[in-house]
Amino acid sequence: MPAERDWNRRLASKSILTAVAVFLLAPFVVVLGASFDTAAEYHVTFPPRGFSLASYQAIPLKYAAATGISLTVAVTVAVTSTLIGFCAALGLVRGRLIGRQVLQSFFRLPVQIPFVVTGAVFLQFYYQLAAMTGVNLLSGLLGLIIAHVFVAVPYSIGAIASVLTRFDPTLEEAAESLGATGWATFREVTFPIVRPGVMAGMFYAFIVSFGDIPVALFLVSGAQTTLPVQIFQDIQFDFRPSMLAVSSLVAVFSLAAILGVQKLAGFDMIVPTRQR
């Protein structure tokens, strides 16, 4: 009975898939659920005993400040690394190069280094820079932004290069033979086609920066902490139900942002699938 066996096999892998999906989604469901509990201090209850927004009303102001810092850093990083990544991708894909493979591996190196090591490396680098030139990058956000750009550029290159490779150069030639200037060709032909890759690259750079803890832990000063670092430290030393509320908000806004980018850049750009 091959049909029945086939059905059974599908059943086996489908049940594993279901279990995996439940396993991966459970932490978020639990955080979201517990955040609506009738909050008792220092205590988490799931399933919630009742519905209350108490933990949302109790969110301290420091999380708003940390969110502002995180957004500032992440947006700056996204824009900067997309610009750098766009140039690099153009050169890598279109340039006449010897040793293209070597260059690709070189640009991918930052992702190979554990984030903790990157944080330590930049902290040490900034110390020495301050000792030698008097420029202290650790006092503001610039040091963190530079380190995040370093980590995020490979993601931008990857996303943009993958679109550029599929780009048909005859389109540009057609535009030019119809009399378009170089800039007009870029604005009207090249960029619209490459845009999904640029959006995806920007999105990944933003995510890398916004979600990072290990690098930021080394490079933020006490007064200016990013949101994940603030939550990270509070989980360990000062847990309150309001953190569940903050985390739920982060999760919901992230989900909304991801759906939005998928709508704008296309599902294919975010999830590397081949639609059939």
Add this chain to the structure above:
Amino acid sequence: MPSCSTHVGKHSMASNANPACCYRLTAPAAGGPPRSRRGRTGIRWEWFLWPSLLVSLVLLVVPQANFVWLSFHGDLGLGQVSAGLTAENYARILTDPFYLSAFWLTVYLSAMTVGFGLMVGFPAAYALARIGGWTASLLLSLILTTSLITVVVKLMGLNIILGSAGLINRAILALALTSSPIPMLNNEFGVFIGLVQYTLPMMIVLLFGVVQTIPVSLEEAAAILGATRAATYWQVILPNAKAGLLASGLIAFNMSMGAFTSAVLLGGGRVRTVPVLIQQAIIQDTDYGKGAALSTMLVGFVFLINVAVVAVSVESSRKRRWQRAG
């Protein structure tokens, strides 16, 4: 065989973390645009590389070299080091069972994570790819989303689920399976779960791409020739996915070896993996020499493992081809 979609093959072999990072720079096999891209404008595209190359050189080579250099000096605190070259930092680590066992623990947890991840992730990715349609799209983007939201949220949820008064323990106690709660936090088990949560979404996304490149017709052919589903799975699907399994396993291994946040929040300071020790050495002990030496060893070790695995797999596939030819 559409070569442009083997995305996860050799290009991402040593890369880390994210699908966007798997460069796909080889032109599609058929009908794709030609390689030489110097159109009529005569733009020298390779010049566009210079800004990013300069940034990368300044940000990668200078600080890293500086850091490795530092690891060969005695430490005087706050980034100040002694003048003479010395290997004492490495000697301190290599002769101390505490650090050696930390390396072993990190490798052990990462290997367990990869093994479990492949065992669970491949069937899940297989089911996703074969279901197809909007169900698969929705599930896949949900799974990917869980890895894009900052990891603290996930870890907070795991704390609630795994804690001694958490969901699982209350269920176990209610069923009277044990008399006391099973400790699942602040130990290696907790960190293991955290690492699986951290790496599994990425593995599934990568393996999904791999399964998509295996035509269903291969399975149908095997079935027509009388193979059972199990035989098809082991002898047709898995061998075809071998390169992808290896690549995504390596990526997950690299991620686990460097994982810091999960080790801290689910290990509760009691599970000291190398990344945790690096952070402690630098932030708490301000012992830069030791931190730098530990970091250099970790990066070097992970790099060597990657090279070894790739070399072995290339060698074995060459041997097999040789046997088939002979």
